[in-house]
Amino acid sequence: MNILFPTSVEAALDALQVNPTARVMAGGTDLLVKRRAGSETPEIVVCLEKVADISCIEVQEDRIRIGAATTMSGLLDNTDIRERLPLLHRAAEVFASPLVRNMATIGGNICTASPAADTLPPLHVLGAEVEIYSFSGKRCIPISDFVVAPGRTSLASGELLGAVIVPVPQGRTIGYFEKVGKRKALAIAVVSLAALLRVERNVITEARLAWGSVGPTVVRCSDVESQLIGSAPTLETFRSVGESVRRAIHPICDVRASAEYRMEVAVNLLLRLAEQAADPTGIKVGF
Structure with a gap:
C-alpha cells in the first residue's frame, strides 16, 4: 500500500486527480481495521493528517466551522464546542475510547456513513452543512443530503470533505x-x-x-x-x-x-x- 501525505488541500486534490481510485484517510481508525480484515485493500491512500487547513475549528458569528480532520479529542478539548455546541461535544465524549478519540476525526465519522455513527444524529438536529472541495471550487450541502446509504456519501470522484459548518442554537434550547x-x-x-x-x-x-x-x-x-x-x-x-x-x-x-x-x-x-x-x-x- 502506497500512502501519500499532502500538506495542503490543493496537493490533496491533485493526488486524488492523479489517483482516482485512491482512498482518503484521516485518522485511519476505520480504514486500517478494514484493511487488516481484508475487506478493503486500497493500493493508494491519501492521508490528510498533515493538511492543517482542515484540522482547525473557527467561530464564524452564529456558526462554527469544524475542519474535517479535527479529531474527537479536538472537539472535546475545544471551549467553543463545549460551550456553544454541547450536544456535539457530548456525542464526542461517548465516542469509543480515549486512544481512538485521539485519532478518529469528525470527517471520518461522517464519511464512513455508518447508521450507528455517533456524530451524525447531533449534526442532523443542529442543521449542519458539509463543505466539499474540488478543483471546480467549493460547495456546501446539508448533512442530510451527504450520507445517502450505509457506507455511501454524495462525494464525487476527486472531491474532498473539507469541513462541517454547524449553526449555534440561539436562545434557550x-x-x-x-x-x-x-x-x-x-x-x-x-x-x-x-x-x-x-x-x-x-x-x-x-x-x-x-x-x-x-x-x-x-x-x-x-x-x-x-x-x-x-x-x-x-x-x-x-x-x-x-x-x-x-x-x-x-x-x-x-x-x-x-x-x-x-x-x-x-x-x-x-x-x-x-x-x-x-x-x-x-x-x-x-x-
Missing part, C-alpha cells in the same frame, strides 16, 4: 443525546437519539429529533416533530407520538440487536427525552 449499546463503554450504538427542543411558557415551539441505527441512514421524523409542536412537554405528549415513531423507523436484525428490540428502545428513548423536557436543567446525555 434543550439538548439531549443518548445511545444504547451492548455494554456501558466502547460500544457501537444499537440505537441512538439526538434531540433539540425549544420550550416557551411550557409549550414546545420547536422540535428536532434524529435517530441512529434504526434505518439505512439517520432518521428524522417530521411527523413526530410537528405533532410535538404546540403541546406541553409532558410524558403523555411524548408517549402519544410513539406509534408515529414506529412507522417512521426501519430497524434491522443483526449481531448486536433484533429489529423488535431496536423499535422498543427508539420509542423508550423518546420517553426519556420527556423527562428532560419536563425539567430542563440543561443538556442531557445518557449512555
Whole structure:
C-alpha cells in the first residue's frame, strides 16, 4: 500500500486527480481495521493528517466551522464546542475510547456513513452543512443530503470533505443525546437519539429529533416533530407520538440487536427525552 501525505488541500486534490481510485484517510481508525480484515485493500491512500487547513475549528458569528480532520479529542478539548455546541461535544465524549478519540476525526465519522455513527444524529438536529472541495471550487450541502446509504456519501470522484459548518442554537434550547449499546463503554450504538427542543411558557415551539441505527441512514421524523409542536412537554405528549415513531423507523436484525428490540428502545428513548423536557436543567446525555 502506497500512502501519500499532502500538506495542503490543493496537493490533496491533485493526488486524488492523479489517483482516482485512491482512498482518503484521516485518522485511519476505520480504514486500517478494514484493511487488516481484508475487506478493503486500497493500493493508494491519501492521508490528510498533515493538511492543517482542515484540522482547525473557527467561530464564524452564529456558526462554527469544524475542519474535517479535527479529531474527537479536538472537539472535546475545544471551549467553543463545549460551550456553544454541547450536544456535539457530548456525542464526542461517548465516542469509543480515549486512544481512538485521539485519532478518529469528525470527517471520518461522517464519511464512513455508518447508521450507528455517533456524530451524525447531533449534526442532523443542529442543521449542519458539509463543505466539499474540488478543483471546480467549493460547495456546501446539508448533512442530510451527504450520507445517502450505509457506507455511501454524495462525494464525487476527486472531491474532498473539507469541513462541517454547524449553526449555534440561539436562545434557550434543550439538548439531549443518548445511545444504547451492548455494554456501558466502547460500544457501537444499537440505537441512538439526538434531540433539540425549544420550550416557551411550557409549550414546545420547536422540535428536532434524529435517530441512529434504526434505518439505512439517520432518521428524522417530521411527523413526530410537528405533532410535538404546540403541546406541553409532558410524558403523555411524548408517549402519544410513539406509534408515529414506529412507522417512521426501519430497524434491522443483526449481531448486536433484533429489529423488535431496536423499535422498543427508539420509542423508550423518546420517553426519556420527556423527562428532560419536563425539567430542563440543561443538556442531557445518557449512555
